[in-house]
Amino acid sequence: MQTNNLSEMTMTPAELARAIPKAELHIHIEGSLEPELIFALAKRNGVVLPYASVEALRAAYAFTDLQSFLDIYYAGASVLLKEADFYDMAWAYFERAKADNVVHTELFFDPQTHTTRGVPMATVIQGLSRACLDAKEKLGVSALLILCFLRHLSEDDAIATLEAALPYREHFIGVGLDSSELGHPPEKFERVFARCRELGLKLVAHAGEEGPPEYMWQAIDLLKVHRIDHGVACLQDPLLMAELAHTRLPLTVCPLSNLKLCVVNDLRDHPLKKMLDAGLCVTVNSDDPAYFGGYMNTNFVQTTEALGLSRDEVITLARNSFEAAFIDADRRQVLMRELGKAAAA
Numbered sequence: 001m002q003t004n005n006l007s008e009m010t011m012t013p014a015e016l017a018r019a020i021p022k023a024e025l026h027i028h029i030e031g032s033l034e035p036e037l038i039f040a041l042a043k044r045n046g047v048v049l050p051y052a053s054v055e056a057l058r059a060a061y062a063f064t065d066l067q068s069f070l071d072i073y074y075a076g077a078s079v080l081l082k083e084a085d086f087y088d089m090a091w092a093y094f095e096r097a098k099a100d101n102v103v104h105t106e107l108f109f110d111p112q113t114h115t116t117r118g119v120p121m122a123t124v125i126q127g128l129s130r131a132c133l134d135a136k137e138k139l140g141v142s143a144l145l146i147l148c149f150l151r152h153l154s155e156d157d158a159i160a161t162l163e164a165a166l167p168y169r170e171h172f173i174g175v176g177l178d179s180s181e182l183g184h185p186p187e188k189f190e191r192v193f194a195r196c197r198e199l200g201l202k203l204v205a206h207a208g209e210e211g212p213p214e215y216m217w218q219a220i221d222l223l224k225v226h227r228i229d230h231g232v233a234c235l236q237d238p239l240l241m242a243e244l245a246h247t248r249l250p251l252t253v254c255p256l257s258n259l260k261l262c263v264v265n266d267l268r269d270h271p272l273k274k275m276l277d278a279g280l281c282v283t284v285n286s287d288d289p290a291y292f293g294g295y296m297n298t299n300f301v302q303t304t305e306a307l308g309l310s311r312d313e314v315i316t317l318a319r320n321s322f323e324a325a326f327i328d329a330d331r332r333q334v335l336m337r338e339l340g341k342a343a344a345a
């Protein structure tokens with residue numbers, strides 16, 4: 001018993017980061033498609049890929065910015081045709097989440113990426129939803145879905161997508177905004193977000209990843225979001241920092257994504273610690289783990305080591321993830337208590 005306590009007392013911040021329960025709130029499920037699964041699904045569905053092998057595909061993962069990634073990400077998603085494909089993709093992610101002590105997760109999905117290829121909305125949502133139910137039942141991981149609108153498409157397209165998804169309203173908790181940020185500010189989607197708010201949906205939007213702080217203000221003031229995805233541009237705007245510290249509007253930060261898409265040049269320069277120091281409700285997430293070099297624990301461990309985060313800071317990140325999650329008070333209390341126990345060990 002004593003030996004156990006002693007060994008746990010010496011756990012480094014990075015080891016603690018691996019061990020504690022946490023929530024993942026920024027994961028594009030299409031970005032969890034590993035090259036091996038892309039090739040397996042291509043074979044199953046008779047889809048011809050523009051890459052000769054898993055290795056050739058992986059070798060193409062050298063991104064210079066968000067758009068260079070998105071082009072490959074949308075090509076990878078072209079193998080998803082049947083309900084079982086969406087189920088298998090999500091299930092593979094849930095198994096990895098479980099291994100990283102992720103106890104709750106909120107998955108983004110991009111219906112327009114699939115419906116424009118002729119895949120019915122029902123196929124997408126039912127496949128993902130079934131995997132979410134199994135994640136809870138078989139792995140004990142609670143999972144919610146967030147439907148994202150592609151911001152490079154029109155607002156009318158987003159409205160049509162929302163209408164097509166409404167028969168499956170009980171399967172998703174909220175809506176988000178993703179894809180190419182620059183040139184597609186949040187204000188472009190004010191009407192569709194107002195409609196979603198009336199419907200009682202939770203609202204999130206990518207802002208301040210490559211775009212300016214002004215896009216974050218628009219997400220807050222015009223879209224009235226409950227969380228901002230990325231948001232690292234807030235460092236450029238002291239007023240925005242003060243607002244975020246005051247309201248504790250959560251930011252779902254993705255350190256390895258920022259590194260791979262050249263938002264930061266070195267993980268040691270990542271603003272996450274400055275955001276924590278300023279009292280913001282920041283969380284750590286993987287974004288597109290199959291493309292950016294790691295799932296939750298890889299993000300936690302590499303960031304903890306690069307920024308020299310303390311045990312307390314690591315615990316704060318996990319606590320923030322439960323504070324920011326779209327879960328009811330009872331579930332939040334259970335998860336906070338589990339975290340407290342793991343942190344005290």
Ligand code: HPA
Pocket residue numbers: 028031066073178179180181206209257287288
């Ligand atoms: O990091 C991202 N940013 C914007 N859109 C996305 N779609 C998948 N990943 C991303």
Ligand SMILES: [Zn+2]
Pocket residue numbers: 026028178206229287
């Ligand atoms: Zn994202």
